[in-house]
Structures are given as C-alpha cells and as structure tokens.
Amino acid sequence: MKAVPRRFAVNCSILFTGLPLLDRPAAAKATGFDAVEFWWPWPGEPVPSTAQVDAFCKAVEDAGVRLIGLNFYAGDMPAGERGVLSDPSRTDEFRDSIGTLLYIAERTGVRSFNALYGQRLDGVAPADQDRTATRNIVHAAHQVARLGGTVLIEPLARGLNGAYPLETAAAAVAVVERARAEGAADVRLLFDAFHLTTNGDDLHKAAHEHAASIGHVQIADAPGRGRPGTGGIDFPGLFAVLDDIGYDGWISLEYVDPSPDFTWLEPYRTKDR
Template sequence: MYLSACIEWLFKDENPHFPDRIRAAKAAGLESVEFHLWNDKPIGEIRTALDETGVQLSSFCVEPRRSLVDPAQHDEFLAAVAATIETAKSLGRPPLVIASGFTREGVSLDEQRAEAVKALRQAAALAAAAGIILILEPLNTIVSHPGMYLSSTTLALDIIEEVASPNLRLLYDAFHSNVMGEDMEDVLKGRIHLVHHVQFADNPGRNEPGTGTIDWTATVAKLRALGYDGGIGLEYLPTMPSVESIAKSREATGL
C-alpha cells in the first residue's frame, strides 16, 4: 500500500498556491496526491509540478457534479464526465471520482438504481475510450451528506457489478463507511477486486488517523487480508501542521 495526500486540505495552510502543495507532498516523502474539483485550479501549473516532482495524481472529481439517479441530469452528467476526462488526459489519466447525487422524493429506489446504472454504463464507455477508470464513491448521510442516494458500500458494489465495466470501480472511504455503521470486512469480502482506491479519515471529526475511534492497525490488516494493496488517500482535515499530521497518520496506520 502507498499513501496519497489529499492536497485539497493537506499542505493548504502552508502553501496557499495549489501547485506548491504537490512539491510539499514530495518533500514530505509522498509519491502520490489527490484533490477534489478541478475547474477552480491552475491545471497547467499542476501538470508542471507533477512533471517536476514525479508525483502521481491518484484521483480527482468529475465536475460539475450532477445526479446519476435523475434522467433529467444525465446529459449534463455525461458532458461533465467528458470534460473531466479531457482534463485528466493532461494529468496522467488518473481515476475520476463520481458521487450519486441526492435521492429523488417520490421515486422508487429501484427506479433510481436503474437510472444510475444507465448513466454509469454510458460514462464507463467514455472512460474506456480514453483509458481512464471511474471510481464510484458512497457518502455518509448522517454527518456530511444528508439526502445522498448512494450511502451504502454494498449497493455501490451491486451497481458496479450490474454496469459490468472494467472502467468502473469503487472508491471505498473508511470514514464514510464507519459513520454509516458498516463492517468493512463484511461489505468488501469477496469483492475487493472491485475496489480501486481507499481513503482514510478518523471518526469522529474527519481528522487524521489516530485522533478518533477507528482501529487503524486492524483496518490496514483487514485490507491486506482481503487482498487490497493499492493507494490510501489521506482525505482528512488536519488538526496540526501537515508534515506532523502525515507522521501521525503513518504512526496510526503503520504505512
């Protein structure tokens, strides 16, 4: 496993100029970074910083965010996927993160799932043509994202299996899953091959590992036992200077 700094938050206080966060991550001994939205960022300068440092980009989000479960938004969603893919082509073709959008009142969950599958099949075809992987992220509805349709890891994996494209995989966020009361081993057992990226933040607080109640030694051991050996995104709000925060994360996780 390897660590990827979410530079949306890490190194932010020390480096207001976004591309400098890539250089700071490299100086801190990290070889991978990720961030959220892209349209507000200097893409050319980011590309220069990645080339200069050799740091890899592990993910960023499809933007603008649109609903998977509302067919009225599907054209806009697919346009967003296409635009984000074009940006990703200049940044090493990293995986692109997709969330579901909000539950539609008065519409059956089965119908919403069918719409999500339809939209994701079309998006996965666009990604396949570009040699890019899309990663679907369930988000918690208790603390951070009330009303979100996709909050269940099991449902996300069911949808991914139904879409049946190698260009659609899961982003498993341990914080969101923990908030939702999921047992990581139960929801990922036998399906770890569908997981492309994992993110860590402690609960409560969404801060660095070691500040909350999650047993990170056990979490890492279970991920290894399940067969996961990919990136671990440090997607949290640091409570201390970033270099110290990453050191604390390493100590808590053993990574």
C-alpha cells in the first residue's frame, strides 16, 4: 500500500465569513487549500451584472485556487429560500441564470453544480412541483453536459430549511433517478454528512446503498454544523466508508466556524491504497 492524498476543499460561502466574499478564495489558499466551492454568490439575483461575475472569477483566479463546486441560482437564501427548481412560476428565472453559471464554468473550470430543489408551496400540488423540478433538472443537466458537468441533488436538514421535501439520501436519489429516466446526462447525489445525520440517515448504510449515485461529499458535524469534533459524527469511520466504496472525489468542508481552525484535518489528509 502507498499513502495517497484525500482531496479537501473549503466552502467559501459558509467559512471565512468575517471577510468579504471576494477575499475568501485568497484566505482559503493562505490556509493551505487549493480548491474552493461556493453557493450562488448573488442571493436573489438570477442574472448578476457582467462586472459582478468577472470580479468573482478574478478573485478565484488571482487566489490561485481551483473552483470545484458551485450552486445553481437558489433564490434568496439569506431570506430563507432553498432553491427555485420546483416552483412552476420561477422556471424562467432559474433557466435565465444558467447562462451566468456556464460562463463561470468556462472561465474557471468548475464542473459540479448543486441544484437545490426548493420548498413546498402553498396552493401548488406536490406532484406539479415534482414535475417542474424534473423538467428543470433535465434542462440544467443538458446545459452543463456541454462542458462535461454534473448536476447534484442535495437533501437538507429538517427544521432548518423550511418545507424542503428532500430529507434523506433515498429521497434525493429518487429525484436523481427520475431525471435520468427523462434523459438527464449526469445527475448525482450530493452526500452531506450534516444534513443526512440530522435527518436520521445512517451515513455508513446510505453511503453503501447509494455509492453509485454519489457525486460529491460535504461535511460538518452534527448537531450544530460545526467543524468535525464538535458533534457526534464518527468522521474516521465515515472516511473509512468512503474509501471502502471507492469514493475518490472532493470532500468539501461546509461548516460554521467563526475562527476557522483546520488542525483537526491533518490526520485525515492521506489514506493508504
């Protein structure tokens, strides 16, 4: 066996929040990371200005980091929204935003894109929302396929994200499978340890059952969404399971830490193979 590196990235929408957004890629680099991911950088703005988009791309480029993940437009997340995919009245808004996402992808090389499903709406039948979401996921998948991109579908923690219907790995994989059945090129599960644990999923069981569908991994401890070691998740066991199922993609740190401290990470940067 030889030691090979695990690939860790920093989510700069939730870490380094004491800094302006465009300063965070450089902060990640200065802390020893070569890769970052972001939520949609412009809450409530499906089509930001060219100047805004260029400034974002330049911040990533100037920092010398790789952008490995980016959320699709998800509405106004600070106001509580969690995606617009499943809202029939916002299909144009969602699809109009994809041009910006593709521009960022062409410029930075990012190829993994998280599509938040959206909350249940009063007065709209869940079946209608699900049909709308499937159509929008398929459309998005076809758009990013031109660049070899992947659409990710993520469960979110119950009680923290409004009436968000995807709570388990199985629920998200059912959405993935519906989109694939409708011709989506590449749609996969975003396996987030915090959200799944909060909702009662067994991480080891879910990872084994859905190994073929996992396209990306994010981690935070639970409860609390702090850095590993602040809650109850067995991270050595989780990393061993990811190794066991052959996952060799990025593991993104998506947790709350007002004074980021990454010393906990050192024992996990390498694995034997």
